[in-house]
Amino acid sequence: MDLHKLSLKEQLEGLKKSEFTSVELTSHYLKRISKHDEKFNSFITVTEENALMQAKAADERYKKDKSLPLDGVPIAHKDIFCTKGVRTTCGSKMLSNFEAPYSSTVYTKLDEQGMVMLGKTNMDEFAMGSSNETSYFGPVSNPWDTEYVPGGSSGGSASCVSAELAPIATATDTGGSIRQPASLCGLTGIKPTYGRVSRYGMIAFASSLDQGGVVARSAEDAALILEGMSGHDPKDSTSLKLPSPDLTKNLKDSIQGMKIGLPKEFFEQDMPSYVEQSIQEAIETYKSLGAEIVEVSLKNINLSLPIYYIIAPAECSANLSRYDGVRYGYRCEDPKDIEDLYMRTREEGFGAEVKRRILIGTYALSAGFYDAYYLKAQKCRQLVANDFTNAFESVDVILSPTTPGTAFKAGEKSDDPTEMYLQDIFTIPANLAGLPGISIPCGEHDGLPLGMQLVGNSLQEDKLLQFAHSYQSNTDWHKKMPNI
Amino acid sequence: MNENLNNWEAVIGLEIHVQLSTKSKLFSGASTNFGALPNTQACNIDLAMPGVLPVLNEEVLKMAIKLGTALNADINSPTSFARKNYFYPDSPKGYQISQMDKPIVEGGYLDIETESGTKRIGVTRAHLEEDAGKSLHDDFEGQSGIDLNRAGTPLLEIVSEPEISTPAEAVAYLKSIHSIIRYLAISDGNMAEGSMRCDANVSVRKKGDLELGTRTETKNVNSFRFVEKAIQYEIERQVHEIESGNTITQETRLYDSQNNTTRPMRSKEYANDYRYFPEPDLLPITLEKDFIESVINDMPEMPNEKKERFVSKFSLSNYDADLLAADKDIANYFEEVVKISDSPKLSTNWIMGELSALLNNENLNIKDSKVSSDKLGQLILRIEDATISGKIAKDIFEKMWISGKEVDEIIQDEGLEQVTDDKQIEAMIDEVIKSNPEQLEQYRSGKDRLFGFFVGQVMQASKGKANPKQVNDILKSKLEK
């Protein structure tokens, strides 16, 4: 049986009904990884032995009728989540041999619900990138066409789910790192409201922007796991004091009469005609499902890119100071004094993009520039957030393309770092405002998939998933998988 | 160096770091106990492992509110944390979580006693921040060993206005802060162990000048005495430099207690730019009015209030009241003694005199005194009611210290009751006069000094128990005959 063709929901049901065991399901995926992942490089670490142990334990529980909510279903975790006793690298030479001494809350929550970890997925180094070309462990390629990038920074998570090497994968999103790869790989990727998912054990890039989420093959699958990952965590002071939300209750409800906002500033951007066309078709589908289309204005939205590229590097420049060769991680050889230890460890341990962002961030915070840059950016950020607050007075969700096009070829955007940054223009605003966003497949061009983005108001992941599910119940885009 | 400092005045500001005596750290649940084996009290948060996050200890808020109130300052709400970025191996994150814009305590003052009376020293702010770890240099040829047990311990940094003018004032200010933090039980204020640290900012200017001179910061002063000496040295050094035609470099200097000098710390290539920005992993803290009020109501009487009460209620001198009120344990002991003895002046003298001597001898805290407050109270009562003389009381006190017995027991055991019966005293005096005819002759022919001799003989005969006043009176009348 092609177990990997079953949806996550079907897999869970199959396990409950004893149609197959977790060991069978897990082994099936491990075989596929072993056979195919060489082409994609989506995994940094495959935890084969551990996975089979976990699967076996799940099967025991099923036998005794004492199963956990997500028992025995396999999952891949982005290598940004600390997993105790397992190498956690963040895609970097700095942590290439780092064995995490504790587990992230995200991992623990899903582990406690019985999920089986297949391994840790590849990613752009320290989550900085939009193509997964900056990983110390080599680039990831897009299963739709291996000459193309899968997107980033959660490129490994997207790639392995797209190639059906895992039914679902956790991922993180700071400026679009879940939604953009989901769009480029034909998947459903959701970033929840800031504070929904605990950041404890999720290696920090930009603290006020980072959020954990999932890359899945459908809204339904995503809802199941996102629910299991969410909820208040006292170990994360920025975690919302709310329990895990019920994301499946309203999933199948009709969206009749609900309102979709189209931000005019987004649609004023130059974009390829195939993107415009796919989005128009999606809008028509939504209309046919009873949704009302409303034009909204997010007048400060064009400040998003500069705001992000001041705040994210500034926060990351401090978050990455701990990588200094003293207590763990990479250390340069024969340091002659403490300064040399720092300077060369960090020169050698970090890749080019990470170093650029640390330096930019250091510059933005330095004496004389703080007011003009960092402080100004945080004020502009409030303007963007206010725009969304106003827009949501008249609409339920806001729709736009996720990316300005389909996947690009590996190496194509390596000359000017800012060209790469343009990948995120549609996704960044949601991070700035702390709002939930989802990307779902809505088209294709030249054999490569394309996604559309829905952004919801604070705490309304359920509404987003409802809109996504409604669309997916009436279209086939999300069902298309690459032939690997 | 003995400069003529008459034309000069010093401008001094103190930054005092107080280590708060919480059980766990500021942002993690690791223990803060002193003296543990290296890195056994440093959890993943203290080691800045990838992915960890800080969670705030509620106790520090209470402690800061108490301190702010004792310093007559404002409590800021909301108050928030900031990152202070710098690289040093004892600072694991590469930044220290501290406070920048809205520190929890702002704008207060402290009144200190100086030679010329009471002086008010402004307090600019007091803010919370985490302590760093320690670097050990011995036994590691060419290398250093880093112990992060102390990393993350909560500190309250108290910054004074530059309104201190002399080393003595600096010490008075420091001692007041020391007294307050111990009263509030928020820190043990032990400078030798590092739970209270003092950095001094010093500059000089010609008397009458309004402009401030360039200041230096002096660190590594770990006792009241060294603070005074270090500041004095720095003042003299600066005056000497200026008078020699040099300018003062703004720098950080380390005090060397061996040579009583300060020397500049090794200068860095670039001045440190701390690049402060709001801490994104912690939310702003709102301190509700009820919360602040309940914390304030929980505060004990502060040293200055206690001192005033001692002066008015017990009619003590300013000086005595100050001394007793400086330490909460001594003040409590004093009040308990007075409850029984009903004699504030005598109680003060005994505590500051005999008791202090014995405590110092054995390096004891008054809480561990071998003579409890009610036992001392009893002793003083016996002096007051003339059962024993003051002199005998001193012997008895030492016996009480050693044996732990009560005063009455010792008086009985050793028959030390004062002799107050006139007839008995008369008899003793008669005996003494009879036994010393030569001295009697001499006294009667004008050698008044010999009166003391007779007194001494009577005291000896009575083994010190005869009431001195009565001896005096009766002897006088007998000798005059």
Place this chain on the structure above:
Amino acid sequence: MALSDKELKEISYLARINVKEESFSSLKKELEQILTLFEELNEADTSSVDAMSHPLDLSQPTRKDEVTEENKRDELLKNAPSVKSGLFIVPKVIDGEA
């Protein structure tokens, strides 16, 4: 926006990242490209707003003052590049940080 050699040297020191002489000009160029983005904020009118430092409009939670962590030294020091007698070993540190 131009970045001087001096500025680049300073920020790379502040960030403790060594930059080799031969990489200086290309790095400078890359950073300048990113810095041009910064200028786009100059025109924005932010007079009516406060800086946002948290997307959440909430107050900081606190925890009770209790010791909840036990000694896990061996586990936590496992990844250290150099350890002796339970201490992290680094090249000799001279003087203290200001």
